[in-house]
Amino acid sequence: MLELKHIKKYYHVGDTTTKAQDDVSVAFRKQEFVAILGPSGSGKTTMLNIIGGLDRYDSGDLLIKGRSTKDFKDSDWDAYRNNSVGFIFQSYNLISHLSIMENVEMGMTLSGVPAADKRQRATDALIRVGLKDHMHKQPSQLSGGQMQRVAIARAIANDPEILLADEPTGALDSETSDEIMQLIQDLSKERLVIMVTHNPDLAHKYADRIIEFADGQIQHDSHPHIEGDKEDQFQLKRTKMSYWTALKLSFDNIRTKKGRTFLTVFASSIGIIGIAVVLALSNGFQKQINKTQSEAMASMPVTISQVGTDTNSMMTGTKATKFAHTKTVTAEKSDADKAQHVNKLSQSYINYVKKMPKADAKNIAVTYSTGMNLLREVNGQYKSVTFSTNDPDNSSSVNTAALMASSTGVGGSVYPIDRNGKQSFLKTYYKVIAGKYPTKSTDIVLVVNKDNSLNINAMKNLGFNVKEGQKYDFNQLVGTQVKLVTNNDYYSQLPTGTYMPGKDYTAMANAANTKTLRVTGIIRVKSKNSDGLLSSGVAYSSALTKEVLDANSNSSIVQAQKSSATNVITGQTMDASTRSTILATLGGSKTPSSIQIYPTTFKLKDKVLSYLDKYNKGKSKADKVIYTDLAGTVSDMTGGLMDAITYVLVAFAGISLVTSMIMIAIITYTSVLERTKEIGVLKALGARKKDITRVFDAETFILGFGAGLFGILVAWLLTFPINSVLYGVTGLANVAMLNPMHAIVLVIISTVLTILGGHVPARMAAKKDAAIALRAE
Numbered sequence: 216m217l218e219l220k221h222i223k224k225y226y227h228v229g230d231t232t233t234k235a236q237d238d239v240s241v242a243f244r245k246q247e248f249v250a251i252l253g254p255s256g257s258g259k260t261t262m263l264n265i266i267g268g269l270d271r272y273d274s275g276d277l278l279i280k281g282r283s284t285k286d287f288k289d290s291d292w293d294a295y296r297n298n299s300v301g302f303i304f305q306s307y308n309l310i311s312h313l314s315i316m317e318n319v320e321m322g323m324t325l326s327g328v329p330a331a332d333k334r335q336r337a338t339d340a341l342i343r344v345g346l347k348d349h350m351h352k353q354p355s356q357l358s359g360g361q362m363q364r365v366a367i368a369r370a371i372a373n374d375p376e377i378l379l380a381d382e383p384t385g386a387l388d389s390e391t392s393d394e395i396m397q398l399i400q401d402l403s404k405e406r407l408v409i410m411v412t413h414n415p416d417l418a419h420k421y422a423d424r425i426i427e428f429a430d431g432q433i434q435h436d437s438h439p440h441i442e443g444d445k446e447d448q449f450q451l452k453r454t455k456m457s458y459w460t461a462l463k464l465s466f467d468n469i470r471t472k473k474g475r476t477f478l479t480v481f482a483s484s485i486g487i488i489g490i491a492v493v494l495a496l497s498n499g500f501q502k503q504i505n506k507t508q509s510e511a512m513a514s515m516p517v518t519i520s521q522v523g524t525d526t527n528s529m530m531t532g533t534k535a536t537k538f539a540h541t542k543t544v545t546a547e548k549s550d551a552d553k554a555q556h557v558n559k560l561s562q563s564y565i566n567y568v569k570k571m572p573k574a575d576a577k578n579i580a581v582t583y584s585t586g587m588n589l590l591r592e593v594n595g596q597y598k599s600v601t602f603s604t605n606d607p608d609n610s611s612s613v614n615t616a617a618l619m620a621s622s623t624g625v626g627g628s629v630y631p632i633d634r635n636g637k638q639s640f641l642k643t644y645y646k647v648i649a650g651k652y653p654t655k656s657t658d659i660v661l662v663v664n665k666d667n668s669l670n671i672n673a674m675k676n677l678g679f680n681v682k683e684g685q686k687y688d689f690n691q692l693v694g695t696q697v698k699l700v701t702n703n704d705y706y707s708q709l710p711t712g713t714y715m716p717g718k719d720y721t722a723m724a725n726a727a728n729t730k731t732l733r734v735t736g737i738i739r740v741k742s743k744n745s746d747g748l749l750s751s752g753v754a755y756s757s758a759l760t761k762e763v764l765d766a767n768s769n770s771s772i773v774q775a776q777k778s779s780a781t782n783v784i785t786g787q788t789m790d791a792s793t794r795s796t797i798l799a800t801l802g803g804s805k806t807p808s809s810i811q812i813y814p815t816t817f818k819l820k821d822k823v824l825s826y827l828d829k830y831n832k833g834k835s836k837a838d839k840v841i842y843t844d845l846a847g848t849v850s851d852m853t854g855g856l857m858d859a860i861t862y863v864l865v866a867f868a869g870i871s872l873v874t875s876m877i878m879i880a881i882i883t884y885t886s887v888l889e890r891t892k893e894i895g896v897l898k899a900l901g902a903r904k905k906d907i908t909r910v911f912d913a914e915t916f917i918l919g920f921g922a923g924l925f926g927i928l929v930a931w932l933l934t935f936p937i938n939s940v941l942y943g944v945t946g947l948a949n950v951a952m953l954n955p956m957h958a959i960v961l962v963i964i965s966t967v968l969t970i971l972g973g974h975v976p977a978r979m980a981a982k983k984d985a986a987i988a989l990r991a992e
């Protein structure tokens with residue numbers, strides 16, 4: 216069955232050499248009970264470990280069923296220990312954090328025996344050793360004799376052909392020793408049993424054969440055996456611990472030291488908590504900043520007006536610091552006036568602006584100061600109306616011409632149309648409280664204040680007979696129609712040559728070129744913190760202005776005004792500036808009154824500005840176009856600062872993460888030291904190096920994953936008090952917001968870092984020599 220041929224095993228410690236096996240040759244039968252007797256230190260355990268594949272011989276050969284083991288690989292030894300050998304130790308070596316059943320099952324667990332089969336065989340083994348009534352206890356609840364019975368059950372559960380026992384009764388009283396010996400003798404009827412003992416009485420009483428050992432050599436053999444012909448070739452079934460088993464082993468182990476585990480998890484999670492809270496805060500602040508900035512942008516677009524203010528020249532304009540001693544006074548423009556700059560809003564400039572990348576500025580509104588000829592039917596009668604918010608009762612004259620000469624437009628607010636043709640501006644910043652968002656250029660809306668108040672003058676100018684405080688149902692306003700009449704239909708030329716608005720409003724309202732404008736909805740600004748771009752009253756799309764302009768720019772009144780120095784309506788003379796205003800109001804000017812550019816994000820505003828600056832490069836002072844960047848005061852620095860603070864804080868929290876990684880490494884190392892015996896036992900049962908690594912990796916996985924989850928949970932809970940404090944201090948709600956993506960990534964980081972930290976000690980554990988591990992106390 217087994218044959219040792221000239222086995223040598225020397226230990227070298229310092230200068231001394233211990234010959235633990237000094238040329239040992241011996242053979243064992245397939246079935247016999249062999250007792251090895253000898254003084255302490257004579258090499259008995261070493262021999263048993265070599266036979267059991269726990270220790271390697273230096274030279275010679277061990278033949279198993281005639282097969283040499285010289286070429287055995289680690290995996291062959293692992294399988295041999297698992298399939299063919301059962302070990303019993305003096306100190307039982309049960310794994311204390313596993314139940315009795317699980318201890319007995321471990322060998323089969325390692326070789327992947329199905330659960331039900333495993334349970335049956337373990338139960339059989341426990342009944343065989345007489346522990347029928349103690350099967351469901353924990354190892355710590357048993358007496359020494361009972362623990363040794365469990366160890367025996369574990370050794371025979373896989374039904375090995377060889378049972379190796381190293382002083383199995385060494386720790387037991389004589390009565391219990393006898394019981395154990397009887398059990399072992401009984402088991403030797405079916406297999407080869409080799410037992411080391413220092414008790415000659417027991418050896419003589421129970422064993423079939425006694426080998427006396429001293430100084431690493433066999434002194435006497437009571438019943439020697441010569442190995443005959445080769446027996447049937449022996450087969451080995453490879454062992455493989457599943458990840459699940461590794462996880463369960465670690466989990467059970469962790470469970471036995473709850474306090475320590477909790478402290479470890481808690482300490483390791485501090486880094487995660489720190490990072491998670493920092494990220495949650497910066498996340499929330501960034502969102503707040505972005506929101507505020509985009510709201511700021513809605514009411515403060517980059518604006519290019521006909522007359523701009525050159526802030527640069529204002530800054531650089533040097534104020535005189537010295538007192539003058541002349542006897543004269545010099546006429547001089549004020550600094551503000553000097554900074555006034557007339558922008559040439561030529562078609563080529565407008566084209567340049569319109570070519571701006573769409574990604575940088577989604578909305579560009581080109582506003583023209585053209586008037587509109589508007590009529591509304593009130594009580595069956597059409598009357599002239601406007602979108603203006605000027606007080607109609609206060610104006611000195613209701614004369615249209617005078618009104619036109621003083622106003623620069625039709626009134627009301629103009630909102631931009633998305634350059635992709637969509638209505639994103641209103642949808643982003645305004646909420647519809649009645650009706651619908653406008654879709655066509657002829658759709659107009661009423662803008663109300665946050666308290667749903669509507670400018671009374673706007674209502675009066677629209678022809679409503681309204682008193683202050685009067686309330687209107689939404690449906691009294693939504694659906695209101697206004698007729699937009701072209702110049703040619705609206706004005707008629709008198710014989711004197713001047714033009715007058717016609718009197719037959721009904722005919723105008725029904726003229727072919729007249730358009731019907733319809734109030735589709737009532738809108739209100741979304742943000743609590745912004746008043747929005749549109750003032751209370753009527754608002755219409757920039758596309759409508761463009762259409763009016765196209766319809767009227769060649770009308771006869773415009774042509775007449777273009778060729779006349781006097782006002783074609785009043786016949787009065789006027790200066791050049793009034794003339795151009797009149798012309799613009801009549802729709803005769805294609806020069807915009809202003810251009811508004813809405814950068815897509817606050818950051819992109821810089822790109823918009825540099826695009827505009829590029830136009831001015833190399834141009835003479837007069838040809839330059841100067842823009843106003845009202846939002847410029849809300850510096851982009853806040854964003855950059857936020858990033859910087861976040862990096863610093865994450866770095867600090869990251870340090871604690873690294874600290875906890877080192878801590879996990881130390882804890883794993885301690886655990887490895889503590890569990891040295893267990894490692895030896897697992898190896899004796901046939902566990903591979905990989906399996907041992909897996910057990911410890913599984914433990915660090917549990918710790919790291921637990922720490923990650925715990926950290927995220929605590930961080931999430933912390934966001935509530937943090938938010939309530941921040942709300943109290945700043946008035947901002949829900950600032951700290953944990954991004955689920957961040958949470959997942961942090962749990963992964965925590966898990967990976969701890970596994971990394973624990974992996975080195977885990978590898979050390981795997982490399983541990985089984986024989987040495989089992990000698991450890």
Ligand code: ADP
Binds near residue numbers: 234
């Ligand atoms: P026994 O079991 O008969 O008491 P052992 O087989 O345990 O003896 O030991 C035989 C000899 O080998 C002893 O002198 C022991 O000190 C020595 N020995 C065993 N293991 C080691 C080791 N890992 N390193 C050095 N010496 C060892």
Ligand code: MG
Binds near residue numbers: 259260261381
């Ligand atoms: Mg020994």
